[in-house]
Amino acid sequence: MSAAQDADDFWLYDLRVETVVGDRTSVCRHVEGESFRVEGELLIFDDQKRVSMYALAALLPLLPAKQRPTAPNDWMSTDAEIACPDPHCGGRFRVTRTGKRSFSHAETTGLPDQRGTPYWNKSE
Numbered sequence: 001m002s003a004a005q006d007a008d009d010f011w012l013y014d015l016r017v018e019t020v021v022g023d024r025t026s027v028c029r030h031v032e033g034e035s036f037r038v039e040g041e042l043l044i045f046d047d048q049k050r051v052s053m054y055a056l057a058a059l060l061p062l063l064p065a066k067q068r069p070t071a072p073n074d075w076m077s078t079d080a081e082i083a084c085p086d087p088h089c090g091g092r093f094r095v096t097r098t099g100k101r102s103f104s105h106a107e108t109t110g111l112p113d114q115r116g117t118p119y120w121n122k123s124e
Helices: 003-008 053-059 063-067
Strands: 009-021 035-039 042-044 081-083 091-104
Touching (some): 009 063, 053 091
Antiparallel strands (some): 009 035, 009 091
């Protein structure tokens, strides 16, 4: 890989988002252990897993930040659980970094003068 290609790369963590129910009653539909994965920009649901759209709406703004490298003492690095947005619900979502993958700016940008072949169209 050339230095120019290397300078174009950036890293994102793959994530696993799992429903956990603690000592407080879950009043929303949260089933312990249901999960989905985040790989790049994709949300991947396996085996008919389900997540409340209201909980997902609360999670979505935080997932891109959890994907990026952060300082060890940044709360994005140390705090793994996100509460259900319903203040009366005990459901939480544990976000775990599971892997790390490299992306190319040219393969992910929409800027016409910087655009390359999209990563999902590249042959493996």
